[in-house]
Amino acid sequence: NAGVTQTPKFRVLKTGQSMTLLCAQDMNHExxxxxxxxxxxxxxxxxYSVGEGTTAKGEVPDGYNVSRLKxxxxxxxxxxxxxxxxxxxxCASSSRPPTDTQYFGPGTRLTVL
Amino acid sequence: GENVExxxxxxxxxxxxxxxxxxxxxxxxxxxxxxxxxELGKRPQLIIDIRSNVGEKKDQRIAVTLNKTAKHFSLHxxxxxxxxxxxxxxxxxxxxxxxxxxxxxxxxxxxx
Numbered sequence: 221n222a223g224v225t226q227t228p229k230f231r232v233l234k235t236g237q238s239m240t241l242l243c244a245q246d247m248n249h250e251x252x253x254x255x256x257x258x259x260x261x262x263x264x265x266x267x268y269s270v271g272e273g274t275t276a277k278g279e280v281p282d283g284y285n286v287s288r289l290k291x292x293x294x295x296x297x298x299x300x301x302x303x304x305x306x307x308x309x310x311c312a313s314s315s316r317p318p319t320d321t322q323y324f325g326p327g328t329r330l331t332v333l
Numbered sequence: 334g335e336n337v338e339x340x341x342x343x344x345x346x347x348x349x350x351x352x353x354x355x356x357x358x359x360x361x362x363x364x365x366x367x368x369x370x371x372e373l374g375k376r377p378q379l380i381i382d383i384r385s386n387v388g389e390k391k392d393q394r395i396a397v398t399l400n401k402t403a404k405h406f407s408l409h410x411x412x413x414x415x416x417x418x419x420x421x422x423x424x425x426x427x428x429x430x431x432x433x434x435x436x437x438x439x440x441x442x443x444x445x
Contacts, residue, residue, distance in 0.1 A: 253433075260342070260437060260438075261437060262339075262422055262435040262436055262437045262438050263377070263422065263424075263435040264435070265432055265433070265434075268432065270431075278432065279432075279434075310376065310377070317365070317431065320365065320426075321367070321379050321382065322367070322379070322433065323379075324376040324377050324378070325376060326375075326376050327376055
């Protein structure tokens with residue numbers, strides 16, 4: 221039981237390049253989330269999904285897209301990376317409320333030059 | 334909009350002392366309040382949570398209190414140890430939106 225995993229762990233991009241971050245969970249959770257973490261700003265929700273085939277915007281969705289084609293996977297895409305997207309990205313998953321503890325992946329450190 | 338304010342941003346205590354971190358939230362529909370601990374370079378991990386129908390919850394050396402009227406909640410760590418050193422985040426979840434809103438984090442340093 222690996223919990224929540226993220227691929228890749230590190231990535232360096234040039235401005236304008238695109239990439240996809242993959243999140244996978246093996247806990248059969250309905251809900252999945254993507255956050256970004258910047259110094260002094262806590263964790264901010266980018267997008268989330270309440271089930272396979274669904275996605276919704278969080279606090280800071282601009283510049284990102286997501287897809288949830290399979291229940292266990294949640295993909296975060298950057299179509300045209302910008303230096304402002306340099307951050308640590310965390311994926312999380314949870315069951316439906318009220319049993320809704322969010323379990324986090326190990327994070328992806330992304331640098332955009 | 335929804336907002337969670339967390340104080341202090343940094344906290345330094347001597348080993349064995351108590352530490353208190355406070356959070357206030359703006360959305361009166363919030364009903365779930367977790368606390369996460371994040372060690373350097375690691376993922377956030379849940380250490381304790383409380384729901385809106387409970388005023389206090391304790392788990393060994395950590396406790397959380399909730400005042401719904403004042404819209405604030407606090408984390409209390411007693412008999413602090415060096416391994417308690419980490420960044421602590423509070424969060425509040427709105428029953429309307431279901432989203433977790435995190436505070437800005439508190440860096441706790443426990444000096445041996």
